[in-house]
Amino acid sequence: MTKRTAAKYKLDRRMGENVFGRPKSPVNKREYGPGQHGQRRKNKLSDFGTQLRAKQKLKGYYGDLTEKQFKRIYAEAARRKGDTGEMLIGLLERRLDAVVYRAKFVPTIWAARQFVNHAHVLVNGKSVNIPSYRVKEGDVIEVRPKSKQLAMVLEAVQLAERDVPDYIEVDHSKMTAKFLRQPGLADVPYPVVMEPNLVVEYYAKNG
Structure with a gap:
């Protein structure tokens, strides 16, 4: 593991x-x-x-x-x-790694951070490798052309366990995502x- x-x-x-x-x-x-005492009844x-x-x-x-x-x-x-x-x-949710994760370009938030760090992501056509970069409304986030066929990316798109939220507009055929608005908790x-x-x-x- x-x-x-x-x-x-x-x-x-x-x-x-x-x-x-x-x-x-x-x-x-x-x-x-976890641990040997994990099964004990939890105190309030x-x-x-x-x-x-x-x-x-x-x-x-x-x-x-x-x-x-x-x-x-x-x-x-x-x-x-x-x-x-x-x-x-x-x-x-406006962190770049969070948007990459939400767009289903990668399977986990940890993978998203690494993905951004390794310069696989473009924001408005420019390479950004800072996971904490704050995305603005209307920004277009894209997987770099050379990275679009990575196995991890292709597998993540198919994951049935989560959906893309409605504050992000995604085109998986082009591997692009547009950040539409800052969400609230209910979104x-x-x-x-x-x-x-x-x-x-x-x-x-x-x-």
Whole structure:
């Protein structure tokens, strides 16, 4: 098992949920946490524990962003007008690696980060290799011509386990995606319940 696969499944087991909606997730078979004490009945989480868990789940879903990266995105969401939780989700979904993943150009968010890092992606015709690059409304994201026949790309397009959300317009015959608008929480096809309001509470109390 690769390190990334292990990390992905570790998050699933820790949360007791199939965070990425993957068919092979270990929690499809068992709903308890990792380790020898994983089957013990779980104690009720405190408010802090519930908020921390919500933050770990959301942060982990986007490829386990570092705390520094995640906090920076949260701080920007808090500065903007409107609901901070909704804004947090919108900013996370505007990351280039998230858009590449949502467009089904790659099978996982980890693969998306690597894919962008290795310069397989063009934004408005120009090569961009920064996974955290923020996509704007109307931007066209495209798999570089030389990379369109990569096995990983061809396989990802066929994945039945997730659909492309309606804030991204995709043409898989050309391997292009247009980012139409910043989504809110209800627009994002998370396989599990995400609670950005608890993430906001966590940072409000714990800075």
